[in-house]
Amino acid sequence: MNKTIPGTRHPLHGVDQTRRIEQTAAQALPAHTLMQRAGLAVARLALAIAPHAQRIWIACGPGNNGGDGLEAAIHLQRWGKQVVVTWLGQTESAPADTVAARLRLQDAGILVESMPSGDFDLCIDALLGIGSQLREPQGLMADWIRQINASGAPILSVDLPTGLHADTGQATAVHVQASHTLNLLTLKPGLFTAQGRDAAGTVWCDTLGLELNVLTALAPTAYLNAQPIKTRRPHASHKGSYGDVAVIGGAHGMTGAALLAAGAALYAGTGRVFVGLLNDQSVTVDVRHPELMFRPIQSLDFSAMTVVCGCGGGQAVQPVLCDVLSSPAPVVLDADALNVIATDNVLQTELLARCARQAVTVLTPHPLEAARLLGQTAQQVQSDRLTAAQTLAQRFACTVVLKGSGSIIASPDHLPVINPTGNGRLASAGTGDVLAGMVGAELAAGKTGFEAACRAVYRHGALADTWPPGAPLTAQLLVLGGCDTACR
Numbered sequence: 016m017n018k019t020i021p022g023t024r025h026p027l028h029g030v031d032q033t034r035r036i037e038q039t040a041a042q043a044l045p046a047h048t049l050m051q052r053a054g055l056a057v058a059r060l061a062l063a064i065a066p067h068a069q070r071i072w073i074a075c076g077p078g079n080n081g082g083d084g085l086e087a088a089i090h091l092q093r094w095g096k097q098v099v100v101t102w103l104g105q106t107e108s109a110p111a112d113t114v115a116a117r118l119r120l121q122d123a124g125i126l127v128e129s130m131p132s133g134d135f136d137l138c139i140d141a142l143l144g145i146g147s148q149l150r151e152p153q154g155l156m157a158d159w160i161r162q163i164n165a166s167g168a169p170i171l172s173v174d175l176p177t178g179l180h181a182d183t184g185q186a187t188a189v190h191v192q193a194s195h196t197l198n199l200l201t202l203k204p205g206l207f208t209a210q211g212r213d214a215a216g217t218v219w220c221d222t223l224g225l226e227l228n229v230l231t232a233l234a235p236t237a238y239l240n241a242q243p244i245k246t247r248r249p250h251a252s253h254k255g256s257y258g259d260v261a262v263i264g265g266a267h268g269m270t271g272a273a274l275l276a277a278g279a280a281l282y283a284g285t286g287r288v289f290v291g292l293l294n295d296q297s298v299t300v301d302v303r304h305p306e307l308m309f310r311p312i313q314s315l316d317f318s319a320m321t322v323v324c325g326c327g328g329g330q331a332v333q334p335v336l337c338d339v340l341s342s343p344a345p346v347v348l349d350a351d352a353l354n355v356i357a358t359d360n361v362l363q364t365e366l367l368a369r370c371a372r373q374a375v376t377v378l379t380p381h382p383l384e385a386a387r388l389l390g391q392t393a394q395q396v397q398s399d400r401l402t403a404a405q406t407l408a409q410r411f412a413c414t415v416v417l418k419g420s421g422s423i424i425a426s427p428d429h430l431p432v433i434n435p436t437g438n439g440r441l442a443s444a445g446t447g448d449v450l451a452g453m454v455g456a457e458l459a460a461g462k463t464g465f466e467a468a469c470r471a472v473y474r475h476g477a478l479a480d481t482w483p484p485g486a487p488l489t490a491q492l493l494v495l496g497g498c499d500t501a502c503r
């Protein structure tokens with residue numbers, strides 16, 4: 016059993032792949048072996064996270080997730096714990112593995128209670144796993160979820176926090192808020208995006224003794240984003256070695272957005288950073304960052320630089336977009352550039368045409384911007400973030416960063432990546448502009464669109480994760496922090 020190691024490129028498998036892996040594995044093993052291994056793994060982790068727990072409630076659902084809970088109860092009782100088992104299943108209708116577990120529970124002399132009572136030192140949530148459907152839990156299931164959450168005890172969820180969907184990270188209104196989740200056989204993508212990160216607590220995985228070749232026979236659904244490798248700057252390098260970035264944005268009243276993106280590109284290691292303000296009379300120098308060079312947009316040579324376009328662009332960005340999209344420059348499109356493209360078919364055609372010319376493009380939408388581009392609602396995007404990001408990447412033949420908890424990086428040529436870094440402290444104005452600038456810096460340094468997005472998104476989130484507790488986190492401070500991780 017392993018804790019997921021932050022920064023490692025773990026493969027993630029959705030429900031279909033997990034079931035196929037499970038079937039292959041089960042065929043090669045004596046009946047009920049996998050569930051018995053699952054129960055033992057749950058019991059071991061329970062002991063590890065709450066070694067002094069005496070009274071343990073194991074809430075078991077009607078399917079095989081419940082069976083795992085029944086198996087765990089047998090071990091925990093054997094190890095001297097007082098187990099309280101409640102079960103929503105019936106012997107006549109439960110799956111075969113679970114019926115076998117129920118009989119073993121009986122043989123071990125453990126009674127199934129109709130209701131949990133008293134206080135508990137640990138709650139084990141074995142109500143629903145990968146068979147969970149996104150309908151609101153009712154009756155006893157809903158009552159027990161609420162009781163688990165209100166228990167005040169550590170909560171160990173088996174395979175998934177009940178109510179969370181394994182593929183999407185979408186959760187029913189009533190769902191378990193686990194302190195730990197033990198994934199079985201495979202890590203599930205839903206734990207790392209949308210509501211998954213808030214529901215799952217610390218994520219563990221036990222592959223139930225399966226051989227590596229069984230686990231790797233199927234391509235995963237996605238990967239967790241890996242910590243970028245630091246590359247040393249050769250002594251014999253100069254500012255031209257790290258490229259030029261031009262930030263186009265900063266329409267009236269939004270100059271700050273362009274300055275944040277430009278500052279981020281600068282601190283992330285770009286050789287030279289230019290700023291083309293859409294309201295070009297507003298600022299001619301940034302005294303905090305005199306390295307930034309302000310230029311009229313028309314004077315910028317897009318053929319020789321990376322362009323970050325849209326930060327604080329308003330509608331004023333529209334006339335510039337045609338030139339940006341038709342240029343060979345690697346381009347990051349953010350915020351208002353995306354909003355304008357969403358309503359303009361000609362620009363959409365230009366955007367799509369870039370791929371055929373091998374021009375690199377990275378889109379960095381938040382869910383509402385993605386929804387506008389897809390002609391959906393933000394809620395639809397959030398209900399299946401992986402699919403939304405992949406659909407956008409296919410439609411515009413480019414790399415897409417769908418921002419939000421567990422940002423998704425998708426591209427037509429790669430399996431999608433879910434980013435594990437970042438936290439709620441990034442929910443503040445301007446942090447998206449900083450990310451756009453950081454992606455621009457990676458492109459300017461020669462990375463592909465997908466690599467640039469993966470590296471910048473990881474670093475951006477990691478900055479927030481290592482931010483001193485209690486210290487304010489604003490977009491401008493994030494820019495300044497960017498030099499800590501730029502490390503080239």
Ligand SMILES: NC(=O)C1=CN([C@@H]2O[C@H](COP(=O)(O)OP(=O)(O)OC[C@H]3O[C@@H](n4cnc5c(N)ncnc54)[C@H](O)[C@@H]3O)[C@@H](O)[C@H]2O)[C@@H](O)CC1
Pocket residue numbers: 037041049050053076077078079080081083110112142143144145146147148149150151152153156173174175199200
């Ligand atoms: N069979 C096996 O070989 C193994 C199964 N495993 C466990 O089995 C789980 C999958 O088991 P199942 O496929 O039986 O699925 P689950 O146990 O996750 O749930 C299926 C049951 O829950 C009900 N249900 C689904 N959504 C509901 C909702 N919203 N409200 C109320 N009831 C709902 C279904 O009607 C069905 O009875 C895995 O997550 C894992 O915990 C593991 O033991 C590994 C081995």
Ligand SMILES: [K+]
Pocket residue numbers: 080140141142143144172173174175176177
């Ligand atoms: K569960």
